[in-house]
Amino acid sequence: MALPALPARLKPASVWALYALGLMPGLYAFYLGIYGGLGADPVREFEHLLGTWALRFLCAGLVITPIRDLLSVNLIAYRRALGLIAFYYVLAHFTVYLTLDRGLILTSILGDILKRPYIMLGMVGLLILIPLALTSNRWSIRRLGSRWNSLHKLAYPLLLAALLHYVLSLKSITLEPAIYIAVVTVLLGYRLVRPKLMERRRARRVTATR
Amino acid sequence: MSLYRPPRTQSSEITPREVYLSRRSFMAGTAAGLAFAASGTALAAPLAATPSAYKVADKLTPKQDVTTYNNFYEFGVNKSDPAANSGDFKPTPWAIEVGGLVAKPQVIDLEKIMTEIPMEERVYRMRCVETWSMVIPWIGFPLSALLDRVEPLGSAKYVAFETVVRPAEMPGQSGFFQPLNWPYVEGLRLDEARHPLTILATGLYGETLPNQNGAPIRLVVPWKYGFKGVKSIVKITLTEKEPPTTWKNSGPSEYGFYANVNPAVDHPRWSQATERRIGEGDGLFGGRRVDTLPFNGYADEVAGLYAGMDLKKFY
Ligand code: HEM
Numbered sequence: 001m002a003l004p005a006l007p008a009r010l011k012p013a014s015v016w017a018l019y020a021l022g023l024m025p026g027l028y029a030f031y032l033g034i035y036g037g038l039g040a041d042p043v044r045e046f047e048h049l050l051g052t053w054a055l056r057f058l059c060a061g062l063v064i065t066p067i068r069d070l071l072s073v074n075l076i077a078y079r080r081a082l083g084l085i086a087f088y089y090v091l092a093h094f095t096v097y098l099t100l101d102r103g104l105i106l107t108s109i110l111g112d113i114l115k116r117p118y119i120m121l122g123m124v125g126l127l128i129l130i131p132l133a134l135t136s137n138r139w140s141i142r143r144l145g146s147r148w149n150s151l152h153k154l155a156y157p158l159l160l161a162a163l164l165h166y167v168l169s170l171k172s173i174t175l176e177p178a179i180y181i182a183v184v185t186v187l188l189g190y191r192l193v194r195p196k197l198m199e200r201r202r203a204r205r206v207t208a209t210r
Numbered sequence: 211m212s213l214y215r216p217p218r219t220q221s222s223e224i225t226p227r228e229v230y231l232s233r234r235s236f237m238a239g240t241a242a243g244l245a246f247a248a249s250g251t252a253l254a255a256p257l258a259a260t261p262s263a264y265k266v267a268d269k270l271t272p273k274q275d276v277t278t279y280n281n282f283y284e285f286g287v288n289k290s291d292p293a294a295n296s297g298d299f300k301p302t303p304w305a306i307e308v309g310g311l312v313a314k315p316q317v318i319d320l321e322k323i324m325t326e327i328p329m330e331e332r333v334y335r336m337r338c339v340e341t342w343s344m345v346i347p348w349i350g351f352p353l354s355a356l357l358d359r360v361e362p363l364g365s366a367k368y369v370a371f372e373t374v375v376r377p378a379e380m381p382g383q384s385g386f387f388q389p390l391n392w393p394y395v396e397g398l399r400l401d402e403a404r405h406p407l408t409i410l411a412t413g414l415y416g417e418t419l420p421n422q423n424g425a426p427i428r429l430v431v432p433w434k435y436g437f438k439g440v441k442s443i444v445k446i447t448l449t450e451k452e453p454p455t456t457w458k459n460s461g462p463s464e465y466g467f468y469a470n471v472n473p474a475v476d477h478p479r480w481s482q483a484t485e486r487r488i489g490e491g492d493g494l495f496g497g498r499r500v501d502t503l504p505f506n507g508y509a510d511e512v513a514g515l516y517a518g519m520d521l522k523k524f525y
Contacts, residue, residue, distance in 0.1 A: 033494035039290060040279030040488045041342055043497055103499055108481060116479060169479065171340075172389035172460065174287045 015081050022085040025053050026092060043100045050093035055166060055180065057086035058159050062187045069194070080136050083155070087133040090126055118168035121161045128158040156191060159184055254417035257329065259349040264407065265333035266507065271344035273415045275489040281338070282422060282441055283390055284373065284380040291382070292422035299379045301419075301426035301442070310370070310447035313361035320426055324412060327351045331416075332409060334432035336439075337471045337506045343485040348430055349413030354404045362400065362448050369403040370453035371396045371429060372445035390456055396429065396440035397453035397467065401515055407432055407508060410443070433505040433512045435469045466525040470516070471506035475525045 006014055029049045032038050038045040061082040067073050102109045113119050132152060134140070141148050163184045167177055282292035285299075302321070309315035329349050336344045357369070373394040377384040383392050402408060411430045412419060419425040424441025431438050437457050447453070457465035464478055473483045484499045491497050505512050516524075 030494070036493045038494070040275035041289075041486065041497075042494050043486065044342070046494060100494060100497070108483065112481060115476070115481075118479060172283075172287065173387065174389050175387045178387055 011077055015078060018078055018081045019085065022057065022081070023088065026050055026089060043096065047093060047096045047101055050089050050096060051166065054086050054089035054093055055162055057082050057089060058155075058162055059180075059183055059187060061086060062155060062159060065194075066187070066190050069197070084133060084136055087129050090129055094122075094126055118165050121165035121168065125158055125161040125165060128154050128161065132158070156188055159188065254420050256416060257349050257413040257418045259329040259331040259413065259416075262330040262332050264330075265347075266335055266345060268335065268345045269490070270333065270347060271487070271489045276344060276346055276414060277420050277422060279488060280423065281340075281436070282382075282424065284382045284392070284394065284442075285422065286382045287389055293420075295381045296421035299376070299421040299425065299442075301421060304426045304444075306427070306443055306446060308356070308360045308446045310449055311363045311366035312448050313363060314359065316360060318356070318359075320412075323356070327355050329412065330409075332430075334407075334430060335506050336430075336432070336436055337485060337502065339435040339437055339465070339469070339477060339480070339482075341480045341482065341485050341502075342488050343500075343502075344488050347415055348409065348411040349416070350409040350411035350427075350430065352406055353408045353410050353429070354406070356410060356446070357404060357448075360448075365450050366448035367400055368449045368451065368453055369398050369400060370445075370447040370449050371398075371440040371443050372447075373440055374442045374444045390460055393444075394440060394456045395453065396438055396455050397449075398429075398431065398438075399452075399515075400448070402431070402512075405512060405515065407511055433471055433508040435471060437465070438469050468516075468521075468524045470512075470521065470525075471502060472504060472521055472525065473502040474504070475522055 026049070029038065029046055033042045033046045036042070061079055064075050064079045064082070067075060098104060098109060102112070113123055132154060135144065135148060135151060144151065163180060166180065167173065170177055173181075278293045279289045280292055281289060282296070285292040285295040304320040306318045306320065308318055329351060331347055331349050333345065333347045336346050353369075373392075374380075375383060375393045382388070398408070409430050410427055411424070412427050414420075414423060419428065424439070427443050428441040429439050429443065438455075452467055455465075455467055457469075458467055471482070476482055482502055485502045486497055486499055503509070
């Protein structure tokens with residue numbers, strides 16, 4: 001069930017469109033925030049929106065492979081953009097935390113990071129994202145060869161850390177976090193069964209060509 | 211930042227009152243005009259009250275913020291949910307069953323008691339355990355006035371409160387993934403309950419309580435975290451043992467029975483040392499963090515209640 005493919009010459013433009021579209025919710029929230037449209041506690045609302053969009057784009061980045069495997073729809077050209085957009089959201093989320101939320105009071109920030117498991121998990125997520133973002137370019141892929149693939153497997157613990165960070169930041173589990181827990185479980189669970197799945201497929205293909 | 215001072219302010223000094231008094235008369239007209247359309251459903255109606263000397267000098271949180279940003283899980287878990295989802299709730303008529311270890315158990319008709327006990331306006335700080343805070347002009351009466359009517363027995367040590375359960379009118383009480391067990395229950399030690407700062411609120415900003423803020427009657431204990439302020443109360447029971455309380459049941463390591471505002475005792479997720487005042491400045495950049503005060507600034511009044519207690523243990 002292959003979708004009609006985009007003509008190759010339109011690919012770069014569509015990637016740029018994805019960047020523009022992807023960053024839109026954050027920019028719009030910033031605009032609303034400046035003009036008093038984020039409700040009574042705009043800083044927290046903005047911080048939460050940025051974190052939520054980061055998590056969404058992380059999930060989107062990890063859905064590319066299952067879609068290709070299972071639906072034969074190849075969106076791999078957009079994966080780097082999805083990952084980098086997630087990274088930008090996390091950077092913005094972290095910046096808001098440091099400045100608007102904690103007011104750059106470093107002692108209180110350090111105490112927060114060291115004492116609170118959910119903040120620590122967020123930091124783990126951010127620290128993993130940095131090398132991934134820095135190597136998300138063609139030059140690095142060529143340079144690192146197969147090591148690039150190994151490095152980018154860190155996306156899995158990253159997603160897990162991000163999910164736990166989110167869930168532990170909540171007072172109680174409601175429908176919305178339950179949905180994210182389910183999505184992340186499926187995305188990561190798929191990676192566990194994928195080797196077997198691929199092997200079976202390959203075996204079938206081999207017998208078919210014989 | 212000014213500390214709470216025991217009553218001594220002249221009532222005439224309560225400046226913001228005039229500001230919203232004019233708003234009140236406008237609202238009165240509006241409310242009367244809409245009264246036909248909404249039988250049984252609360253529309254904020256003007257509520258007369260004598261200004262009380264119990265007031266903090268801090269700037270009031272705008273009414274718009276007080277009535278659109280709060281936790282009331284019976285209407286949903288987001289802080290905008292109570293205002294959005296409480297339209298079907300019917301706060302009239304209302305009765306409160308008061309019983310347990312009392313000489314005169316009774317069912318109290320709210321409308322009646324509101325004509326019998328004088329209503330006062332009290333400007334209190336409100337500090338949420340989530341580290342945000344407000345300054346709210348409540349209208350209400352001391353809980354002790356109600357307790358006096360039922361005459362607690364000598365064996366009564368605690369007061370337990372219960373919120374109404376009405377899944378048909380409170381969307382948060384039905385459906386999948388309900389975050390808490392209903393009814394929402396809370397409690398106070400009897401001496402805390404009798405403290406003059408402890409009130410049952412029936413209004414705010416010169417009007418009856420909006421549904422989203424706990425209509426028609428709720429508890430306000432200004433030196434404790436906001437979750438102690440149980441809303442839409444239908445039952446009050448005097449007990450000998452410490453009664454179960456909702457958030458403590460849901461996370462005993464995070465929420466205690468006492469829940470006194472205490473900058474020195476952190477919540478596992480939030481440092482309680484500072485708080486963000488809601489409604490200060492416009493938008494993202496106007497806000498400010500202020501230091502949280504022991505007992506939310508009411509230490510002079512209430513610290514004595516806890517003499518000799520380890521407040522790190524009894525959080
Ligand atoms: C992979 C990186 C991260 C992701 C995907 C992420 C995502 C999220 C999400 C989804 C939320 C909850 C939003 C809501 O409740 O609506 C959140 C909240 C939060 N995050 Fe992050 N985050 C990340 C990293 C960080 C880092 C590095 C910090 C700071 C050191 C941080 C600090 C916070 C804070 C303070 C909250 C709010 C908690 C509260 O309001 O009580 N996050 N984050």
